[in-house]
Amino acid sequence: MRARLTLLVAATTVLMLLAFLVPLAVLIRQVAQDRALGRADDxxxxxxxxxxxxxxxxxxxxxxxxxxxxxxxLPDGDVLGAPAEPTPAVLLAAARHGSLTVATAAGRELVVPVVGAGGATVVIRTLVTEAELTRGVTRAWATLAALGVTLVLLGLFVADRLARAIIRPISELSAVSHRLAGAELTARAEESGPPELREVAGALNHLAGRIQDLLAAERERVADLSHRLRTPLTALRLEAESLRDADESARVAAATDQLARAVTSVIQQTRRADAPVRLAGCDATAVVAARVAFWAVLAEDTGRALHQELPSGPAPVAVPADDLAAALDALLGNVFAHTPDGTALSVGLAALPEGGAVLTVADDGPGFPAALATGRGASGGGSTGLGLDIARQVAAAFDLSPPGTPGAVIRLTLTAP
Incomplete structure (x- = not known):
């Protein structure tokens, strides 16, 4: 925008100067010619x-x-003054007894016939050269050109200053909007510049404040809801401890502890400050192995064949362990909820050469429906619709097998720490 404003002012200034300087240059040349011819005529x-x-x-x-x-x-053929041969203009003036001004290759020729007392005609001739006709014109044109260039440069300088005064508030608004997009909700724009920009800055500040208030209220609601879950979780843990089967009691207690940790993580995340917090990564191999071992018990109870392929060594990724576990639990939970008992499933984790890993969850069920709703909170299967979104949030890339085809395959690309 700054360049366009400067270019507009430059074009306008040049056009105005051309409209003024070109006629003035022509006038200067004409005045110089008239002055030279006037001196010769005198x-x-x-x-x-x-x-x-x-x-x-x-x-x-x-x-x-x-x-x-x-x-x-002279009438007798003698020539006084500068030697010259009678030109056609001289002969014509002597014949017609009339003054002439003739343009020649050397300049302008002035011829004046004079009839003497005896009736004889005397012809007076002078030549105004091109140098005389244009004397001072070049210097005047150079002065005009210098004046024009100076005015153009001055116009560009003023236009650049004006454009900068307009662009600076716009750049500040852009910077504040990027800071807000980066979760820096305390960023505010300075209300400066033209009235329209001040109004936009005020609206952006109002929007930022409103977003901050809504997020704070949302965090409080989620934290309150998560806190309310602690009471039934405590009761569930007590029920697990009262089971007579030690293995069953340990399994239910472990699931209860996992749920309690997830609830605690939700409370902590919703009560964080506005500034983003960089979370530590984890070993994806260890997390996936632990969660597959947990779900293997349920798979055995429902007659499902569970196959896993994990790297032989650690696979560090830039995803917290709790978040990766929650994502894998959401995907496996969808398999158990939306496929019939006995459907085989597999979990694969492959380390990438450049760092990170690819997590794949697949099953032999009917696959995704043709009209799959993948938006947050949208579902075509009677669920909350948040399972895929939870998994999508931890992945740099999220791929699904085509809807309507047998078998569901989900791949999550996890970045390196």
Whole structure:
């Protein structure tokens, strides 16, 4: 925008200067020509009275005293002053007894015939060269060109200053909007510049405040809801401890502890400050192995064949362990909820050469429905619709097998720490 404003001012200034300087340059040249011709005519007119008297001696002295080259053609063929041959203009003036101004290759030729007392015609001729006709024109044009360039540069300087005064508040608004997009909700724009920009800055600040209030209220509601879950979780843990089967009691207690940790994580995340917090990564191999071992018990109870392929060593990823476990639990939970008992499933984790890993969850069920709703909170299967979204949030890339085809495959690309 700054460049466009400067270019607009430059174009406008140049057009105005052309409209003013071009006619002025033509006028200067015309004035120089008229001045040179006027001087020559004054010299000729000063000689005319002597030519009419027929006093050849006085006429010769007067012609030789002129600074302008003047030639006088006498009736007897003699020539006084600057040597020259009779030109067609001289012959025509003598025949018609009329003054002439003729343009030639050398300049402008002024011819004035004078009829003496005896009726004989004396012709006075002078030549105004091109140098005389354009004397001072080049210097005047150079001055005009320098003036034009100076005015253009001055216009560009003023336009740049004005454009900068307009662009600076816009740049500040853009910077504040990027800070807000980066979760820096305390960022506010300075209300400066033209009235329209001040109004936009005020609206952006109001929007930022409103977003901050809504997020704070949302965090409080989620934290309150999560806190309410602690009471039934405590009761569930007590029920697990009262089971007679030790293995069953341990399994239910472990699931209860996992749920309690997830609830605690939700409370902590919703009560964080506005500034984003960089969380530590985890070993994806260990997390996936632990969660597969947990779900293997349920898979055995429902007659499902569970196959896993994990790296032989650690696979560090830039995802917290709780978040990765929650994402895998959401995907496996969808498999158990939306496929019939006995459907085989597999979990694969492959380390990437450049760092990170790819987590794949697949099953032999009917696959995704043709009209799959993948938006947050949207579901076509009677669920909350948040399972895929939980998994999507931890992944740099999220791929699904085509809807309507048998078998569901979900791949999560996890970045390196």
């Amino acid at each position: 010299v000729v007119q000063s000689i005319v009275p002597l030519a009419a008297t027929g006093d050849t001696g006085a006429l010769r002295l007067t012609v030789e005293a002129q600074t302008v080259p003047v030639t006088v053609f």
